[in-house]
Amino acid sequence: MKNKFDLVIKNACLKNQAAEKYNIGIDNGKIVAITKENLGHSLQEIDAQNNLVTESYVNPHLHLDKVFTLDRLDELAMAQYHQNEMTGAANAIELASRVKTQYDQSWITENVRLALEWAAINGNTHIRAFADIDNKAKLKGVKVLLELKEEFKDIVELQIVAFPQDGVVKEPGADILVNEAMVMGADVVGGIPWIELTDDDALSHIKSMFEIASKFDVPVSMLVDDVGDSKLRTLEMLANITIAKSWEGRVLAHHARAMSLYPDKYHSELVEILKKAKVGIVTDPHTGPLHVRVQDLLEQGVLVCLGQDDISDAYYPYGHNNMLEVAFLASHLLWMTTKADMNVLYDMITVNAAKAMGLQDYGISVGNTASLVILDVPNVVEALRFHRHPRYVVHKGKVIVEDGEIL
Incomplete structure (x- = not known):
């Protein structure tokens, strides 16, 4: 039969x-x-x-080129990132960037392969994977991720983010490298505008990356306001440019930890802009002491999902691509402990995350x-x-x- x-x-x-x-x-x-x-x-x-x-589970935020690099550094970056209401986050990034002077495609490949195997075992079949691009890392991380994207295509699907971790204005030539990464086959244009030294430079950073995204017709993922400073406004800049460029529904804002410090009135105004721009939020409450107001954003109709963020790197000592673990930790950190809350958390590692990444069917x-x-x-x-x-x-x-x- x-x-x-x-x-x-x-x-x-x-x-x-x-x-x-x-x-x-x-x-x-x-x-x-x-x-x-x-x-x-x-x-x-x-x-x-x-x-x-x-x-299956979906992880919209992982710094995949830097997994298992903590042993190559001291713990100074982690201390700066996790202490004093995250006021030292910019210093943490500088300290963490030292590992890129050691970048070698052979050990990056070995680390990434293990992380992807762990992802598959834990049911994590889709990952938006960030690769640092700057004058230290060059395109080494992107090259590794592109090779392993092909190797693992039937097991774990990668969306590779060309990510100018050290800035664009403050890191001359980074925009050229991001463009090269897109030519090579990266899927998403990244950004981190809050790392720039002035608001004008942050705005230039965002505009520069949107020019590349427009050129290649791809989504945008940017780490915004990832520090304990209530005056930061790069999330608002990102949302406004999203609207101006008609990129609604194609942009993710990651971290946005300063939202937790915003005055209520400004927070409410910003939420309306986010809704108009259809900007999704990826939060990683387990990797830093500040996080967005998840319940408020969900109640207001903003798309929110969870990400792994890091696996044993300069910012976080744990992690193994287990999105159930990420949701379990979030349940405690966000005090989302009712059955209804748990269902929402489960959506944040499945259907919400899939929508954020633009996954079809x-x-x-x-x-x-x-x-x-x-x-x-x-x-x-x-x-x-x-x-x-x-x-x-x-x-x-x-x-x-x-x-x-x-x-």
């Missing part, structure tokens, strides 16, 4: 439908059936055993690409409680991980 499906997942609990059990049929990389009925013959069958099956729906995780617990609360790796990870319709082993 002819097989109707390449893969059937039976006895699956879907998010917010714990009382019902479903069978999911997958064929040619797509979800083609979600039903309570028996789906019949398939080439492969997995019994979810009445446990949770959801979309993502999600547990018929017709979408079959990228999903099969857990060993029945619901979101238990998924966050234990934050273990999935039993199975399916990507593009194929089982890529079983019991913590990449197939």
Whole structure:
């Protein structure tokens, strides 16, 4: 008898439908059936055993070229970044940049490969990966990420960000290198305007990067106001230029930690600008003592998602590309501890993050690409409680991980 499906997942609990059990049929990389009925013959069958099956995890913020570099530095940058309400964040970036004088594609490749393997094991199938571009790093990180993007294309999908970490105005030639990175095949134009020395320079930084984004017709991801200074306004600059350039829905603002210090009136005004610009916010509350007002932004209709940010680098000693762990930590740091809160946190590492990255045909729906995780617990609360790796990870319709082993 002819097989109707390449893969059937039976006895699956879907998010917010714990009382019902479903069978999911997958064929040619797509979800083609979600039903309570028996789906019949398939080439492969997995019994979810009445446990949770959801979309795979999405990480919209990871400094992938710098993973596992903490041992190459001291802890001075981390101290500057984490102490005194983050007033030393700019100094932290200068201290952290020392590692780039040691950049070598061989060890960067080894580190990145391990991080991507961990991502797959933890069900993290999509990553927006930042690569530093400046006069120290040159294009070494970008070259490695481009090579491994191809190597891992059927396991973890990368969106590579050409990221001028040390500035544009204060780092002459960085804009030229960003342009070169886009020619090489990077997917997203990055930026960090708050690192510039004046507001005018910050504005020039943003405009310069938007010119490149417009030239290559790509999204923009910028780290904004990542320091304990309530006077910083680069998020507002970014949102206004997004509107002026008609780039609505294609821009992410990362960190924006100074939002936590803004006067309420200005915060409310800024939220309206963000909504008009359709700028999404990526927050990483576990990597620094300040963070955006997540609940307020969500209630106002701003797209907010979570990112891993760092893995054992100058800013953060932990991390292993486990987005459930990121959500678990956020639950504590944001005091989001009701069941409704936990469902929101889960969305922030799945559907919200996917929307932020512009992913198409993502999600547990018929017709979408079959990228999903099969857990060993029945619901979101238990998924966050234990934050273990999935039993199975399916990507593009194929089982890529079983019991913590990449197939």
